[in-house]
Amino acid sequence: MVDYVVYGRGCFDQLDEIIAPHRKNEAPMIFLLDHFFEHNKVMKSRIPLRDNDMLIVADVSHEPKTSYVDDIAEELKTKYGFVSGIIGIGGGSTMDLAKAVSIMMTNPGNAQDYQGWDLVTHPAVYKAGVPTLSGTGAEVSRTTVLTGPTRKLGMNSDFTPFDQIVLDPALTQNAPKNQRFYTGMDCFIHCVESLEGTYINEFSRSYGEKAQQLCEEVFLHKSDWTDESDEQLMMASYAGGMSIAYSQVGVAHAVSYGLGYLLGTKHGIGNCIVFNHLEEFYPTGVATFHKMVEKNNIHIPVGITGGLTDDQFDTMINVSLGMAPLWENALGKDWQSIMTRERLRALYKRL
Amino acid sequence: MVDYVVYGRGCFDQLDEIIAPHRKNEAPMIFLLDHFFEHNKVMKSRIPLRDNDMLIVADVSHEPKTSYVDDIAEELKTKYGFVSGIIGIGGGSTMDLAKAVSIMMTNPGNAQDYQGWDLVTHPAVYKAGVPTLSGTGAEVSRTTVLTGPTRKLGMNSDFTPFDQIVLDPALTQNAPKNQRFYTGMDCFIHCVESLEGTYINEFSRSYGEKAQQLCEEVFLHKSDWTDESDEQLMMASYAGGMSIAYSQVGVAHAVSYGLGYLLGTKHGIGNCIVFNHLEEFYPTGVATFHKMVEKNNIHIPVGITGGLTDDQFDTMINVSLGMAPLWENALGKDWQSIMTRERLRALYKRL
Secondary structure: OOOEEEEOOOHHHHHHHHHHHHOOOOOOEEEEEEHHHOOOHHHHHOOOOOOOOEEEEEOOOOOOEHHHHHHHHHHHHHHHOOOOEEEEEEOHHHHHHHHHHHHHOOOOOOHHHHOEEOOOOOOOOEEEEEEOOOOOOOOOOOOOEEEOOOOEEEEEOOOOOOOEEEEOHHHHOOOOHHHHHHHHHHHHHHHHHHHOOOOOOHHHHHHHHHHHHHHHHHHHHOOOOOHHHHHHHHHHHHHHHHHHHOOOOOHHHHHHHHHHHHHOOOHHHHHHHHHOOOOOOOHHHHHHHHHHHHHOOOOOOOOOOOOOOHHHHHHHHHHHHOOHHHHHHHHOOOHHHHOOHHHHHHHHHHO | OOOEEEEOOOHHHHHHHHHHHHOOOOOOEEEEEEHHHOOOHHHHHOOOOOOOOEEEEEOOOOOOEHHHHHHHHHHHHHHHOOOOEEEEEEOHHHHHHHHHHHHHOOOOOOHHHHOEEOOOOOOOOEEEEEEOOOOOOOOOOOOOEEEOOOOEEEEEOOOOOOOEEEEOHHHHOOOOHHHHHHHHHHHHHHHHHHHOOOOOOHHHHHHHHHHHHHHHHHHHHOOOOOHHHHHHHHHHHHHHHHHHHOOOOOHHHHHHHHHHHHHOOOHHHHHHHHHOOOOOOOHHHHHHHHHHHHHOOOOOOOOOOOOOOHHHHHHHHHHHHOOHHHHHHHHOOOHHHHOOHHHHHHHHHHO
């Protein structure tokens, strides 16, 4: 689990004080800032840079690739040898990038070597996360989703979670409306997949139910977006992340990974595109999702797989069926006889 | 926060594997077992004793005293010099005892020196908690409540939380009905005090609402006690503990501490005795509490302060009014003009 959690409106301004005890002699703190804030002078002025600290604007136009993680880690090792810590400030991709870079500062080889479960052997350098977008749960998760040369898979390990997270709901208030919705739906979908899955237990259920209730409060029952909406969605993201940490996601994520791998479809919108068509698996959840889409006047793309070749469908099917734990959670131990390649192909064609 | 949380029915049997990586050379693991299990051969046989490990039956007939903590730590230091870790198995008092002993294995002086906020300076030895009773939240809290020579106050510090907790709802299934109720109500009261307090924020609210809902489910809406009840109450305890970790408790705890200090009234039942009379502060919560008492056919003692002297009332009032953060959370910054000594005396007389 994350060791330290600070929560509160305005707590971002405590970041300097929070990270101070983790500064080691001359070694710098490295701030990875989501490129969304590249030209935001106010945000940049609030980052507590000291001495030889470095601010890196993280290019997250695409979700993090293992090669990008390696490039940043290599640059830092060449320049400084050792760093005090990595502080990620941004959306889910920036969170994942910060976690992965901090692991690669102390582990040999390349990031792709650690895609999988419990392959990381050395503790990472100190790492802190400051989310500026709510929903992914990346701030609490035990993984960091990366696209490598052969697969899209996280570094799942005990050394992956942040040492510290700083949850300041004020940081999310200027998120673009569509992006906020897609990422919020990532959380909602986490909850449905966790609560309807075969891996469910009372720990995950408590978190999942609370997160789902908060998502519905924010996207369905409120007429306007208020400060409270930012606060509730930030807690929904946290609780949704905790819920899947102790269970697993399901069909939407398994199918969405295929889209992400082949087409580069980003995680939030990809989940929405898939979940939109999953009535047969999650009837209640999908019905609620459709209401939220309508109420918030959001456009969910359709027809994105039109024109793809059979080989391309096969690639997506291979990536998706490779996510065995997700399918088993969703459909039970007998999932392979339920989700055949042909049924999955038909599903991809409907997207 | 607690670093590692394992949850699941039967997970107690993973304890050997869980603590194995924390064994240091020849240094033993020390198991502190609640005296409730003193004659329970099955429970004792499941404790993964190896080599020179030691099992100590913890006498928690009274809530832990600083002198008891010192005695155990001294005994262990004399016998072993260094231990690999302290594993507490039992109710809230055993949890607190295990946390306190693990701190005193590495910090000089006496336990009473550390009653307060952030006075502990050295990390404790490895410590793990296995609750066998749900409600106190001691398994996740940043404190360990101790009665010292001059006060009842916890060691609140970043070094106090467990490194690992093992949440196995099967361990709570044989708890005595009355004890289970009193301790469950400790959780319910945490939620009311947190949710109705001035320190409330969305983080605490999310946890507090979920914990309160689970308590009501278990004690009000279910007709029988089932496995699910144990599972839900264990999660309620966890979530209730998280809720107060990010806010504060209130009137019931402040008043109950006075009873505990003077009369040795145990925490769970003490909270019930006090909360029973707090309609003026928490009308909805107390009404629900009364319904739960009735439905579960529980006797809440009354008249326990009859016959006490004025000096004794003064002692309780002094202890209680010393808990400034609790009163401020409950009544606001102006609490001293609201809760006068005379009003508090009248309240104590009603108990």
